[in-house]
Amino acid sequence: MVYRDYNISIVVTIFISLGLSIINxxxxxxxxxxxxxxxxxxxxxxxxxxxxxxxxxxxxxxxxxxxxxxxxxxxxxxxxxxxxxxxxxxxxxxxxxxxxxxxxxxxxxxxxxxxxxxxxxxxxxxxxxxxxxxxxxxxxxxxxxxxxxxxxxxxxxxxxxxxxxxxxxxxxxxKEPDQNLSDPKTEPESPFIPTKGYGDNIAVAADWSCGTPAKKTVKNVIAMEPSLLVVPGDMSYDNTGDCWLDIISPINDLVRITLGNHDVDEGNPESLAKQYIDHFKLPNTYYSFDYKNIHFLMLNSETDFDVGSKQYNFVLNDLKQIEIDPNIEWIITVFHHPIYTTATKHSPNEKFRDIYHPIFDQYDVDFVIQGHVHNYQRTYPIVFNGHNPDTPIVTDQHKNTYVDPTGQIYLITGTAGRQNHELIGQANYNADQYKGFGFLNLMLSNDGKTIKGVFYSNNNGEIIDEFVVQKTGAIKPINPDRNYQDDKNDQDNLQSNPLDSLFSDILNSTPRYK
The missing domain is CATH 2.60.120.260 (Galactose-binding domain-like)
Structure with a gap:
């Protein structure tokens, strides 16, 4: 595991002390x-x-x-x-x-x-x-x-x-009991054990809390034998991180986090954020690292991110370096507050979207992983729509198989254990969505040319969603004059896929709980 070496600049939110002599x-x-x-x-x-x-x-x-x-x-x-x-x-x-x-x-x-x-x-x-x-x-x-x-x-x-x-x-x-009260009657009689996967597993889940669902998520993640657990923020929902750090302690060394709003807003925000930063020995509240041929760009959506800010300049410098790195095939960006979502409890971070999505397009980011919204969502590959930013341009409307897609697949993974948020309808750019507890697993295979995503529910390990992205080395530049939405009328484009047989083999090899 290699961290990119940048200057440390810890940024936290500090609340004004109560009781100041301000007219109240x-x-x-x-x-x-x-x-x-x-x-x-x-x-x-x-x-x-x-x-x-x-x-x-x-x-x-x-x-x-x-x-x-x-x-x-x-x-x-x-x-x-x-x-x-x-x-x-x-x-x-x-x-x-x-x-x-x-x-x-x-x-x-x-x-x-x-x-x-x-x-x-x-x-x-x-x-x-x-x-x-x-x-x-x-x-x-x-x-x-x-x-x-x-x-x-x-x-x-x-x-x-x-x-x-x-x-x-x-x-x-x-009407139901508190999810933080462990009821042995709700626990499975035996642990969920997945069959062997075909590649490296990277688990992803955000919005935890410290109750029974979060503990079950950790148990199921451990059963997958992951190389990493990526956490897009909101860990303990307490004024210290102790309870959550205890839950993930068996795989502590595999955990990589970004900070969410509840990681800076609970109790004494300075001490809570610092506890996480110190515990995981983070170089900053935004940073990057490499795992094999994947570059992870971990951002802080709770910190100043305007054009010209330290974080903004960090992102540009980081992606410029990765653009010329021959060892990197994939770029995955992770932050807490989503920039696209089906109607639900929380709104998207439009300001962050308008600044950073064009940058993600420019530097060929592959996946954007988020939390904050307590459900699971996956978009089709999309690019920024400068004419109507609320409606991104879908570049490939295949349901779950993609070859050298243009744009990014955006994922919301706020399903680790905190109470779920309702989904109201489904955004037209979403390929799949789900309300329930569980985690996303990304599997790297095919000499690093294929990533397969599977969302496992905590309900008996049910597979809710799966998709495969394959890279062939072909360059697919963005054409701003092309109406990708019209591709849905191109039957050859939608139905013909040169790697359908490979995708079929990969999808059929999905690790399942038994």
Missing amino acids: INTINSILIFGQNNVLSDVVCEKPGIKSISASGALKSHPPKNVIDGNQNTRWSVSGIDSWVQVDFGEKRNICEIDISWYKGDQRSYSFVVEVSNDGKNFKEIQSTRSSGTTNDFENYELKDSEIRYLKIIVTKNTENNWASINDIAFNMN
């Missing part, structure tokens, strides 16, 4: 709270009952009941540092996320604390963070999983004054 206004528009999913199945959410809602104080025109009326045009509002609003669910509930719409959220950044209790008297803090200050829409805050009856939001300050205001609150709870 506590103002929240809306809150959504989501329940935790079943340990081994997809999320099944329901609307829980709310027994009561109370607050430390309120204006008569803006009472606390406004935060649960489903109307973002009303709000709870009160002046005073450490003002709070509290919900009583009437019974214990498994809580994992809060979505809050802050009043004037595009003008102010609010610092706040989340406390929970089961008796309404003894509260403990489970989250301390702040809003972005960039939107009036809902912002998502994932909580450390816990079973609670009472939830209190304490607004400690904002960047303009001493008011606290919330527009609305909606709750989603899961």
Whole structure:
């Protein structure tokens, strides 16, 4: 394993300490709270009952009941540092996320604390963070999983004054047990053991947490005997990385990570990010390394990436070097926040897309692997569409076999263990997608000329998706005047594949759990 040698520049997010003598206004528009999913199945959410809602104080025109009326045009509002609003669910509930719409959220950044209790008297803090200050829409805050009856939001300050205001609150709870509670009844009776593969295995999974699904993912990855485990961010979902580092300890030396938003936003962000950087001895929060004839470019989507930034210049310099390296056949870029996705819980990172996808096209990047969205998605080979960036150009509409494809295959692999996100429809550039736990396995074979991808579900090792990319050495330059979308009408192009027989042999050799 060879790391590229670049100057170290550790970048972390540092939150302003709570309680600074800034005029504090506590103002929240809306809150959504989501329940935790079943340990081994997809999320099944329901609307829980709310027994009561109370607050430390309120204006008569803006009472606390406004935060649960489903109307973002009303709000709870009160002046005073450490003002709070509290919900009583009437019974214990498994809580994992809060979505809050802050009043004037595009003008102010609010610092706040989340406390929970089961008796309404003894509260403990489970989250301390702040809003972005960039939107009036809902912002998502994932909580450390816990079973609670009472939830209190304490607004400690904002960047303009001493008011606290919330527009609305909606709750989603899961009927199933907390996924972080290990239930032996849900464990398989015997381990999943794959048959022998035909090449080097590289496992990929993001968005872990430390519950039973994450432990099962690790167990199944180990059974594949991988050479690497690539993690596109969001590991522990805790204020330390200890629980996740313990889970992956049997294959610690094989792990290569990028940082996700929950790797810099939980608890003390500086210490959490530094813990991961120190543990894996990373040269930077963005870096690159080579494995055989594959070059991995590991980026940080949580760090400044504008044109001219240190990370931007790093990417250009790195890819220029790889372009003339005769030992590199494949380039795989890895980062957390996806730039293309079917409609789901999180939106794509459009700014990152508009800057970096053209660069990936220019330097013939082969795969782009991402997380953040808690499901699995795979695109067809695509190139950047400068006329309509939201709709990338599909260059090959074969379902799962590609010869010297133009553009990249984009993969979302946020399936390691954190609760799944619903998929709403399917983007027309997606070849496949799936909601459930599992991992992607990339197999290198054919003297390094073939990569086969297989997504294994944690549900009995079921194969959800598989695809093969073959390189012949032919050069396929991008033609900006060609309408690749019209290729779907070219039956010869779609149906004739010179390596169909090879692909058939490779696909039939897929390692399967037995």
